[in-house]
Amino acid sequence: MAGDAKALVSQFLQAWQRERDHKIKICLFGQPGAGKSSLINELAGQRVARVSQDTDTTRQAQSVECPDVIYVDLPGYDTSLFPENAYFSAFNPLQYDLFLCVFAGKLHEADVEFFGKIARTGRVCLFVRNKCDGLYDPSCSLEELEEKITRDVHHLVGPREQVVFTSCRRNRPAAERGIPELERAMGALLPEAQRDRFFRHAKAYTEEALLVKRKAAERSLKKFMVLAAANGLNPVIGMDAALDSQILKSLYRAIREAFGVSEKEVQPEGPSSQVVKKLAEGVTGERVTKGLTWLLRKKASGKVAKVIPVVGGAAVMGFNAGSMYFLGEKYIDACWEYALERLQAEIQMGEP
Ligand SMILES: Nc1nc2c(ncn2[C@@H]2O[C@H](COP(=O)(O)OP(=O)(O)O)[C@@H](O)[C@H]2O)c(=O)[nH]1
Ligand SMILES: [Mg+2]
Structure with missing residues (x-):
């Protein structure tokens, strides 16, 4: 009987492990230096991705694996910069559960092009305007500035896409830099079956998020x-x-x-x-x-x-x-x- 029990337990633990092996895959794309790696670290609540001081010229996707989520940071997908990069011509969006288009400043033409490739497959993408700590215009309020940015994005990729505003500059708590809003928006875009898993993973910056x-x-x-x-x-x-x-x-x-x-x-x-x-x-x-x-x-x-x-x-x-x-x-x-x-x-x- 003990032997049978042992077999059942190991069978169960294997099933549990298989369940854990099935991780959410999130792909971040955007111009080098936009803050993709920094955002991954904010979401994971620890330094799991390498943040680069200089403009990142790597052509390989950087993959960061956490217990529930795998992040893939796609640098240099811009084919005009890296025409020889076979990775991106063979890129299959279907393997990802969610995309984040990260930009700072204007949305680049290559971002729009890449988004088109994803959207055609029916994948969901969230637009993240990062480096908002640098958002300043003496002639209008922050809200007006954000509205203007959202309008610009909608003009380029269509009016249904959602834009969130973040900053990874740690001069203020994450809760004041748009990170909880980003997590909420990401969770809401994931299929229900994966939502819990994402929230288990994402660092809680507010009591509400902890709940x-x-x-x-x-x-x-x-x-x-x-x-x-x-x-x-x-x-x-x-x-x-x-x-x-x-x-x-x-x-x-x-x-x-x-x-x-x-x-x-x-x-x-x-x-x-x-x-x-x-x-x-x-x-x-x-x-x-x-x-x-x-x-x-x-x-x-x-x-x-x-x-x-x-x-x-x-x-x-x-x-x-x-x-x-x-x-x-x-x-x-x-x-x-x-x-x-x-x-x-x-x-x-x-x-x-
Ligand atoms: N001021 C400011 N700097 C940022 C922000 N996010 C990232 N950075 C800096 O921008 C540089 C590039 O960041 P990184 O995350 O490596 O960008 P990636 O190439 O898109 O992965 C690093 O020096 C970061 O510290 C932000 O929101 N505000
Ligand atoms: Mg990076």
Whole structure:
């Protein structure tokens, strides 16, 4: 039976991994120096893309892979600049879920041309006017300037395209530089099935965005449980503490990733029960709080309770699907609370 359970668990973990492997692909194009790499870093909330001081003359696409999203930064797609670049003549827009056309100053003719290539395939594109910190005209307001830019873009690519305004210059908090608006607009343009995944990935710069993350993490937990059931795990959870811990470990990891926190950051304090400690620490590397232990016990004494074998000679209460779900919810709470505190501190300190 333990062997069967082991096979089911590994089958489930493979299914979960396949689910994780299917990432959102976002392509950024625009003139070298427009700020594509800088925007990727703002969205990811960390330096994942190389920002260049000089005008970027690379011809290769730069790919940045995160747990939920792959960004592709397309420098030099301008065929008048790089006529020999075979990559772009063979470029297939269908592989991408979303395009961002990043520009600073005027929309370039090559941007319009490239957009045409994408639009013909029915792909969605968001226009991002970056470097807005440099937007200034003594004769009109910022709103009027933005309206004028939007009109110019509409004139070139059609009136239905959406334009958002950003700045990556970190002289002000991201929430005042259009980054949350960019994230919202991107999420709204993605197919529903991918939206949660994008919001799990995107760095939250506002409490509202953090709440969106929380909802996405909750739906992700449900998906995890459904996938577990679909792989025949439900009756098996609780058979073997080591296997349960393996499942719990991958669930915890997914939740942490949704909030952008590390295992070190959200590590509940010491467990009260040696047995639960063994179960939680010995195999998962995760730790369980006193409160959590108590809650878990309480939950396990209900009708869904199921006592499982023995760890180190002592009978322990095990996980059934119900307690697994419950632990997932508690961990979402813990990560969310921590992420909220961290965000409030960041806002107070005017970062990033
Ligand atoms: N002032 C200002 N500089 C920016 C902004 N975004 C990017 N930059 C700078 O512009 C340069 C090119 O940025 P990068 O992200 O590498 O552009 P890419 O070639 O489109 O990927 C770098 O020196 C960035 O620091 C912005 O919004 N405002
Ligand atoms: Mg770049």
